[in-house]
Amino acid sequence: MIAGLDHWRTLEARQQPVWPDSDAARAASEELATLPPLVFAGEVDQLRDRLADAATGHAFLLQGGDCAETFAGATADQIRNRVKTVLQMAVVLTYGASVPVIKMGRMAGQFAKPRSSDTETRGEVTLPAYRGDMVNGYDFTLESRTADPRRLVRGYHTAASTLNLIRAFTQGGFADLREVHSWNRGFAANPANQRYEGLARDIDRAIKFMEAAGADFDELKRVEFYASHEALLMDYERAMTRIDSRTGTPYDTSAHFVWIGERTRQIDGAHVDFLSRVRNPIGVKLGPATTPDDMFRLVDKLDPHREPGRLTFVTRMGAGTIRDALPPLLEAIKSEEVSPVWVTDPMHGNGLTTPTGYKTRRFDDVVDEVKGFFDAHRDAGTVPGGIHVELTGDDVTECLGGSEHIDEATLATRYESLCDPRLNHMQSLELAFLVAEELGSHR
Ligand SMILES: O=C[C@H](O)[C@H](O)COP(=O)(O)O
Numbered sequence: 001m002i003a004g005l006d007h008w009r010t011l012e013a014r015q016q017p018v019w020p021d022s023d024a025a026r027a028a029s030e031e032l033a034t035l036p037p038l039v040f041a042g043e044v045d046q047l048r049d050r051l052a053d054a055a056t057g058h059a060f061l062l063q064g065g066d067c068a069e070t071f072a073g074a075t076a077d078q079i080r081n082r083v084k085t086v087l088q089m090a091v092v093l094t095y096g097a098s099v100p101v102i103k104m105g106r107m108a109g110q111f112a113k114p115r116s117s118d119t120e121t122r123g124e125v126t127l128p129a130y131r132g133d134m135v136n137g138y139d140f141t142l143e144s145r146t147a148d149p150r151r152l153v154r155g156y157h158t159a160a161s162t163l164n165l166i167r168a169f170t171q172g173g174f175a176d177l178r179e180v181h182s183w184n185r186g187f188a189a190n191p192a193n194q195r196y197e198g199l200a201r202d203i204d205r206a207i208k209f210m211e212a213a214g215a216d217f218d219e220l221k222r223v224e225f226y227a228s229h230e231a232l233l234m235d236y237e238r239a240m241t242r243i244d245s246r247t248g249t250p251y252d253t254s255a256h257f258v259w260i261g262e263r264t265r266q267i268d269g270a271h272v273d274f275l276s277r278v279r280n281p282i283g284v285k286l287g288p289a290t291t292p293d294d295m296f297r298l299v300d301k302l303d304p305h306r307e308p309g310r311l312t313f314v315t316r317m318g319a320g321t322i323r324d325a326l327p328p329l330l331e332a333i334k335s336e337e338v339s340p341v342w343v344t345d346p347m348h349g350n351g352l353t354t355p356t357g358y359k360t361r362r363f364d365d366v367v368d369e370v371k372g373f374f375d376a377h378r379d380a381g382t383v384p385g386g387i388h389v390e391l392t393g394d395d396v397t398e399c400l401g402g403s404e405h406i407d408e409a410t411l412a413t414r415y416e417s418l419c420d421p422r423l424n425h426m427q428s429l430e431l432a433f434l435v436a437e438e439l440g441s442h443r
């Protein structure tokens with residue numbers, strides 16, 4: 001046992017499944033602890049350096065993927081479409097920001113969900129809530145909704161095969177800049193996206209200029225792509241934590257970057273304690289009720305040495321709230337010797353449920369929160385360091401609006417998410433073009 005790494009066991013860990021068979025849960029954790037790490041500590045260090053650049057405005061983070069990945073959704077097509085969407089967005093953002101874009105998936109481990117309620121009721125029947133494929137099944141039967149720790153091991157293997165394909169796509173030629181740009185040209189050529197044609201043309205010209213100037217496009221066929229998820233299930237994250245042979249320090253090798261959710265960021269809770277002890281760059285979600293005092297306590301606990309790139313704050317305030325809730329945090333932090341990466345999650349403060357029962361979000365609210373985020377940073381003189389979105393590369397109908405004008409009646413046609421509504425491929429690209437415009441005007 002490694003000193004301190006198990007201290008969380010004495011603290012309250014919220015949002016954990018109740019495993020009916022504790023022996024089976026222990027066996028699953030023990031098995032996980034024998035399996036190879038999913039990421040290498042050297043890659044994690046590299047990401048920390050990249051995030052240090054995002055904190056000072058010399059890079060910009062794009063973090064995106066499903067709310068809840070599923071085992072069934074870990075297919076070649078779906079993984080490719082998500083990677084493709086992130087790559088396409090990244091090219092547009094790179095142009096807008098004129099700095100490198102750090103590409104990160106909510107992928108290869110985003111299998112566990114915190115829930116508002118422990119149970120779900122349909123008609124006369126009440127069952128445990130769905131908590132993600134690494135905990136239980138979505139089917140509404142007692143058998144499926146009962147937490148099964150063997151799912152932890154299946155989650156590991158699904159993460160491994162997802163990451164394997166991500167590495168193949170991003171290292172094997174699929175990420176070629178000219179190819180990715182040609183996909184974006186297709187997007188902008190759609191009459192619905194006429195508004196973005198000008199920016200697409202500017203990028204086109206920039207690439208032609210690079211070509212003429214002799215840029216080595218072979219060098220631009222490979223991109224760094226990082227994996228991230230919410231570190232929610234203590235049984236998984238603890239078992240995946242290993243001592244790095246180079247430095248003798250612990251790394252959570254389940255992903256390059258892990259974050260603590262809004263519901264589990266209690267300063268004296270298990271998640272904050274455990275993640276304070278691993279070397280990975282760590283995110284914390286901050287909702288609209290966060291006070292400067294909450295924020296400073298998190299900084300002191302998670303980043304006591306004020307290490308560049310160590311800490312990312314992901315604000316998820318809501319479009320109607322961000323302009324009031326974010327400025328006091330930014331003003332307070334300015335006076336301190338600490339510069340976290342500030343990232344906007346414009347999704348989780350903007351949920352609504354339609355009369356027909358669909359969880360959805362309005363594209364316009366998402367855009368408005370992003371604008372409020374940039375405005376707040378501009379006013380405070382702090383650095384907007386990135387964007388965190390729930391998205392898919394597929395043509396789903398889960399969020400309202402966008403250039404395809406998805407309305408409430410359309411939601412039912414392809415609503416596939418098992419948890420929160422995601423931007424579809426077109427909405428994601430549209431958001432990237434809008435954020436690129438903001439970045440262009442911010443810098
Ligand atoms: O992804 C986020 C949370 O799990 C989700 O918003 C909670 O949703 P619920 O209120 O349906 O439990």
Ligand SMILES: C=C(OP(=O)(O)O)C(=O)O
Binds near residue numbers: 230260
């Ligand atoms: C649960 C999530 O977010 P939050 O913790 O901000 O509610 C999420 O990112 O899916």
Ligand SMILES: [Mn+2]
Binds near residue numbers: 068348390419420
């Ligand atoms: Mn979510």
